Amino acid sequence: MHLAEHTTTTAADALADAEVVLFPTGSTEQHGPALPLGMDHVAARALARSVDREDAVVLPTLPVGVSEHHRQFHGTLWVTDRTFERFVRETLSSVASHGVRKAVVVNGHGGNDAAIRRAARSLRQDGTAFAAPWNWWESVDDLTEELFEEGGGHADAAETSVLWHVAGDLVREDALEEAAAGASDSWGKRVHGASVGVDTLDVSESGAVGDPTQASPEAGQRLFERASAELDALVDWLADREFETLLPPEHE
Numbered sequence: 001m002h003l004a005e006h007t008t009t010t011a012a013d014a015l016a017d018a019e020v021v022l023f024p025t026g027s028t029e030q031h032g033p034a035l036p037l038g039m040d041h042v043a044a045r046a047l048a049r050s051v052d053r054e055d056a057v058v059l060p061t062l063p064v065g066v067s068e069h070h071r072q073f074h075g076t077l078w079v080t081d082r083t084f085e086r087f088v089r090e091t092l093s094s095v096a097s098h099g100v101r102k103a104v105v106v107n108g109h110g111g112n113d114a115a116i117r118r119a120a121r122s123l124r125q126d127g128t129a130f131a132a133p134w135n136w137w138e139s140v141d142d143l144t145e146e147l148f149e150e151g152g153g154h155a156d157a158a159e160t161s162v163l164w165h166v167a168g169d170l171v172r173e174d175a176l177e178e179a180a181a182g183a184s185d186s187w188g189k190r191v192h193g194a195s196v197g198v199d200t201l202d203v204s205e206s207g208a209v210g211d212p213t214q215a216s217p218e219a220g221q222r223l224f225e226r227a228s229a230e231l232d233a234l235v236d237w238l239a240d241r242e243f244e245t246l247l248p249p250e251h252e
């Protein structure tokens with residue numbers, strides 16, 4: 001069920017039946033010339049909503065993330081990782097006050113990961129909630145490897161494919177070549193072991209990292225369905241556990 005579509009009256013029963021909340025998080029940031037700025041939050045929302053079960057509540061999507069490294073590209077929005085961490089922690093803490101203390105953060109943007117992990121650690125540490133950070137692309141690593149001949153990373157074949165599946169009209173097919181031509185094949189820039197590339201523009205002219213020309217809607221469907229099944233299995237795992245058993249262990 002989707003929390004924002006309930007009234008406060010009907011939410012009472014829905015929350016009482018819920019074991020787990022799904023909190024979709026993403027970004028509004030450049031994804032090269034072929035994909036929309038909303039790529040990451042559109043994917044996160046679609047995946048969270050694909051898990052359709054009585055014991056899971058889908059929260060509204062957090063659409064702005066930790067994206068300052070894309071700042072030179074038009075349209076990119078960002079907040080600091082401290083702000084993002086607090087937003088995630090305080091939102092899940094408010095859900096916990098309604099009795100649902102197990103959560104999955106269904107994340108669509110790599111830059112949010114560290115902040116989500118810090119939020120999850122502090123919620124667990126103080127006994128407020130248990131949040132599992134879940135990045136969709138990590139749940140389908142092996143399938144991505146099987147489908148594409150590219151390292152990928154951003155606005156790549158996997159992302160393009162998934163968007164093609166969930167919101168096909170948002171993929172600018174005629175700009176895929178341009179995206180690939182100006183792309184980098186990996187993140188960052190290393191010199192004698194030091195990381196010297198800070199912004200995406202340090203390494204990628206088009207904003208893409210990887211080869212989006214390898215994308216297809218069929219590959220997107222396979223990735224989406226596999227990721228959705230993994231997410232559903234994760235919700236099963238969480239639903240089966242008593243909240244207390246998820247808290248930090250005590251030393252004997």
Ligand SMILES: [Zn+2]
Nearest residue numbers: 039040155159
């Ligand atoms: Zn992305």
